[in-house]
Amino acid sequence: MPLPAGPMSCMAAEPLIQVEVAYALPERQCIVPLHVPLGTTARQAVMLAGLERHFPELPPARFHEADLGIFGARLRDPDAHRLRAGDRVEVYRPLEIDPKQARAQRAAHAGR
Numbered sequence: 001m002p003l004p005a006g007p008m009s010c011m012a013a014e015p016l017i018q019v020e021v022a023y024a025l026p027e028r029q030c031i032v033p034l035h036v037p038l039g040t041t042a043r044q045a046v047m048l049a050g051l052e053r054h055f056p057e058l059p060p061a062r063f064h065e066a067d068l069g070i071f072g073a074r075l076r077d078p079d080a081h082r083l084r085a086g087d088r089v090e091v092y093r094p095l096e097i098d099p100k101q102a103r104a105q106r107a108a109h110a111g112r
Contacts, residue, residue: 014038015038016035016037016038017035017036017037017038017040017083017084017085017086018034018035018086019033019034019036019083019086019087019088019089020032020034020087020088020089021034021046021051021088021089021091022088022090022091023051023054023055023063023090023091023093025055025093030051030055031088032049032050032054034048034049036048039082040082040083041079041080041081041082042068042070042075042078042079042081042083042089043064046063046064046068046078046089046091047063047064049089051091062093062094063091066091066092066093067092068081068089068090068092069089069090069092070087071087071088071090072090074092
């Protein structure tokens with residue numbers, strides 16, 4: 001049977017990579033495995049992970065606006081950082097107290 005003339009309408013499937021998105025509170029953590037298209041950014045992966053479903057007590061902005069990192073290294077521009085296979089995107093919690101203040105408080109308690 002002859003093939004039809006003209007451009008083919010079939011496209012190759014977009015390659016997928018496996019990544020993880022992680023968020024933790026002091027009392028619990030959640031790691032969401034994802035298969036995402038090659039070229040997905042760190043911020044896009046966080047949005048796809050749906051962390052707000054796992055932590056309904058937190059505002060969605062906590063995840064969508066948070067600082068992000070890959071394996072402990074903070075990303076300067078998570079909206080542009082393209083993920084590689086095996087990356088673990090970490091969503092960082094905001095600081096509860098300024099590190100300098102915390103150090104001063106520890107020193108004051110140790111001096112008593």
